[in-house]
Every structure is written in C-alpha cells, then in structure tokens.
Amino acid sequence: MHALRAGAYGVPFLPVGGMWGSDLVAQRPEFFQVVKSPFDGTEVVCVKALVPDYAIVHVQEADIYGNCRILGPSYQDALLARAAKKTIVTTERIVGTYRMQEEPKLTAIPHMLVEAVVELPGGARPGICYPEYQAVTWDDHKAYQKAVKAGEVPQFAAKMLEGRL
16 A cells, blocks of 8 residues: 555655564565664665556546546555556446536546546446445356456456346
8 A cells, every 4th residue: 555655646665664573574675675764763664666557447437537436445546546657447437527526525536647438337347346236246256267267258257247147
C-alpha cells in the first residue's frame, strides 16, 4: 500500500512503520531500504515507489469522461489509479455526467487520471463488485483455475459474462 502511495504522491519512496523484524527488508533490498531520519537520526524502513505503466480498474459507475464512482469497498483501486502512468477503467454502467455533478464527493477516481472507459457489465467476475454481485462460489474458482491450465480463459470469461457459470 505504501509503495502505491509513494507512486501516487510522486515521490521515490515512503517510510513504512511496522516493518522491523520482517524478512522482506533483508530479502528484497531492491524494494526496501533502511535509512537514517533527517530529523532525529533514528533508523527508518522505506519502501520504493510503485508506478505501474497501466492500471485496469473496475468500478460500478463512470461517465464518458472517466469520472468514476466506487460504490462498494474501494480497496486500493483509487490509489492504484493515481499511482499508474495510465489507467483504463471498466465499468458496470456508463452514467450521465450530471450524476457525478450532483454528488461530487462520491467521485473516487477523477477523469484526469483515466485514459479510457469501457462499459463492461460483469467485468469484475469471477471476483466481486458489491453491490452489483458477490464473489462467485468456490466451484466457480476451481472452474476458473481449470480454464487457466487448459488455456481456455476467453471461453470461461464468455460463459461468466453470459451468466452461465
């Protein structure tokens, strides 16, 4: 999370609390470094900024310009959109821009962070897009894993979007 936050802030790294004693610091020196605080000299663990080339985020509502609403839990989606160089949004539905203007505080991802918007109902399946739909069953996840191993993900996705799974 802090790596994405650093990317979103446009800084090369951020200090991270709670990393002392973790093997990650020693095992992944390309991502974590211990530095001395310029304020009091204490040692601080820092994480390198994560700046993905692209982020693909699925939301419940977006307008044609890319203003997006995440109506359920947002997890790291808005942060990821801010950290990425370019963001593509898939959405359950495209709504009128007036909806965004009526309640601007609900806009989780503003248009200036979005490169493209694609209307794709059911696009988060087999995952969750609350309150649109819940996560699929364990059997559905096993069917997905089987499709991956068999190289049949497009066929699986088509069935999922058609509601046949």
